[in-house]
Amino acid sequence: MIIKKILNNNVVITLNEHHEEIVVMGKGLAYGKKTGDYIDPSKINKTFEVSLKSSQKKMVNMLKDIPIEYMEISDEVIQKARKELDSDIDDSLYISLTDHIHTSIERYKEGIPLKNQLLFEIKHFYKKEYELGLWALSLIQDKYHIAMDEDEAGFIAMHIVSSEIGRNISDVYEMTNFIQEILKLVKDYFQRDFDEESLAYYRFATHLKFFGLRVFNQSKHNQDDSLNNDLLEIMKEKYVKPYLCALEIKSFIERKYQYELEDEEILFLTIHVAKIISNK
Structure with missing residues (x-):
């Protein structure tokens, strides 16, 4: 070379x-x-x-001004994310994450920490990404002796989620709002709270993340409709209330997002709702 x-x-x-x-x-x-x-x-x-030329230009401009150590921290976080997350991580994360880490460290040196207004939601909806954010903070503390608040772990998690779903940070906030809406609908339907630390709750939130992506992209699964129809018939008899709740979700999404749910999506919603309401 x-x-x-x-x-x-x-x-x-x-x-x-x-x-x-x-x-x-x-x-x-x-x-x-x-x-x-x-x-x-x-x-x-x-x-x-x-x-992409635009991404390369951003990277070039960033690397001119930011020390290599920040990129090395990003690289460690991204390599760990690629091992632990069951999703693709785009190389563009190197740009956004390195820039964020650099900016955050400079802010903390000046005594200007920021509060993350969505920290609670991030910790519950994007649990693995949040844990990666905490791990990134430990790297920063080891290298720069700066102890950052968990709010920063939330910000880092959002950058990782943005890369996973291939959308901008603003879209991730929209996605988070979508998950909040569906979970609130389910809570209101059954008039009860759920164990937000349970595996069932985490799996439902994870499902909603990728379901929301299909809604925003107006995309569908290419599955065997006859098989899904048969399974749905079984599930709607076995889990009557979760199925009726899934229909409420269907109606809400069609009304607000102009997205028509197929039987497969209603089937999965029914299963997830059944699991979280049966979780003790």
């Missing part, structure tokens, strides 16, 4: 085997180097093949 552009001593732009621009990172990678020099492959510890 030959250096095409030096961003700083640790980050350069080069070309891959397809002659496409990529960003490579490594401590001292460009120290004493100039454009046109060869890169020592043994010093490369991360490669970013950012396909």
Whole structure:
């Protein structure tokens, strides 16, 4: 690889085997180097093949100003997320998460912590992502000796969720509101609260996250309708009240989001509602 552009001593732009621009990172990678020099492959510890020009430009601008240590923290968090979450994590998370971590640390150095107004919801709806956020705070404390509030774990979790579902942070807030609406509808229907620490509740919230994504994208599952119809007939007789509650959810979503639920979606809602109301 030959250096095409030096961003700083640790980050350069080069070309891959397809002659496409990529960003490579490594401590001292460009120290004493100039454009046109060869890169020592043994010093490369991360490669970013950012396909969208706009994303690459954001990454380039960010890496010019942000020390490599922030990117390394992001990399550790993202690698852990890819192992522990059953979803795709887009490389664009390197941009948003590194920028957020850098900004947060600078804020804390100035004594300006921020409150996360959705912390309660994040802890319950995005439990695994929140735990990753807490783990990221431990990395920051070990490296910079800054003890951040759990609010920051919530902010980091939201960036991870945004990457998982391939949408902007503002869309994640909309998704969170969607989950709140459905859970409130179920609580009001049965006139009772649920164990928000239970596995059934967490699974229902997780289902609603991806169900909400289909609603916002107006997309459907391609499943065997005849099989779903048969299963739904069985479930609506076995779980009468959960099924009727699922119909209430169906009516609400069709009215507010103009999304028509198929039998498969009603089936899954019935099953999840049955599980959370039977959970002791």
